Amino acid sequence: MRILHTSDWHIGRSFHGHSTLEALRGVLERLVAQVRENDVDLVLVAGDVFDSAAPSAACYPVLSDTLLALRETGATVVVTSGNHDSAARLGFQSALLRDGILVLTDPAAVGTPVTIDDAAGPVHVYGIPYLEPALVRHVWPGVPMRSQHDALTHAMSLIRADHTARGGRAVVMSHCFAAGVEATPGVEREIRQGSLDVVPVSVFDDLDYVALGHIHGRQTLAERVRYAGAPLHYSFGEQDKPRGSWLVDLDENGFEKAEWLELPVPRRLVTVRGALDDLLTDERFADAEDAWVCAQYTDTTPQIDPMRRLQQRFPHCATVMHTPDAPRVSDERSxxxxxxxxxxxxxxxxxxxxxxxxxxxxxxxxxxxxxxxxxxxxxxxxxx
Structure with a gap:
């Protein structure tokens, strides 16, 4: 079975005040083409489909059009909710979609898989929506539920019990912060409280593949446990991280291999640094003129109207920072x-x-x- 693992679409997120809807739509169209070109059987979208629990009306067609296009390739599509999503809204929309598109948002159903058969037998896909401990205590009364670790440990116990009874191969989708992951500062809105919500990778042992979401950069925590990251850059902190998804093959024994599929970047993100006059005139910054720009000017003192001046050269300058090279002399006097x-x-x-x-x-x-x-x-x- 061939699986495409993607996550963190964040439909509706803005980039320094600029809408990303059309850029994201174009990238997702390419993702659909990759599914078709690679004869993908199963597409997994591991949470944070929307950026907000109450997305604007313009966000829904991007999701519906993409899911329907993915289904038209012949692939089955399974979606789970993340910490940004409204599970209720995603769950409501699932009833309006055609067969072969499944949106899993109910914590009480984590032990019930979506089962897909191939020539080697069944593959059971267990979708774990984002589990906020305070909100799922009533689902499992009597089970300690102080942290996300507690919630995921219990969810995985239900999954393992079901899988033991069913047999076959098992794939899990989860939106969480796994131990050992490298987050992008200022990008992932923290779902951690100290170390309470860090989930050990060992929670996901003995599975054929684990498709994780929440972290915006691709990461491999174990051969069978991976983050795909977001398909679009949403912060200058992500500018050097590739965009794409994992193409995963399962054979009759389980995990066989994973290959990274690059997605296009609609507009590059570039950070330029130097004195303001240099940023405005120096040819070494010429290749940034068509990019999204984070400008860091190093003049000793703040300059007048730097954003307007920089946008004359860099039309897509999104943010300006005053970061002088010379350290300030500390004077403790008032x-x-x-x-x-x-x-x-x-x-x-x-x-x-x-x-x-x-x-x-x-x-x-x-x-x-x-x-x-x-x-x-x-x-x-x-x-x-």
């Missing part, structure tokens, strides 16, 4: 203390600049200008 200790008007002005610039006083050119202004003022006073 502004009032600096003013009291100023011995001249020049020092008084410098104290003000240190205050408003968060530690950075006048540079040499500015000190010369300040001296000229103060000298002119003193001359005017003397004449009056």
């Amino acid at each position: 502004y009032a203390q600096r003013v009291r200790h100023a011995r001249s008007d020049a020092e008084l002005i410098d104290a003000f600049l240190v205050h408003v610039r968060e530690g950075e006083g006048a540079d040499e050119r500015e000190r010369e200008l300040i001296r000229d202004v103060l000298d002119d003022h003193a001359l005017t006073e003397a004449r009056s």
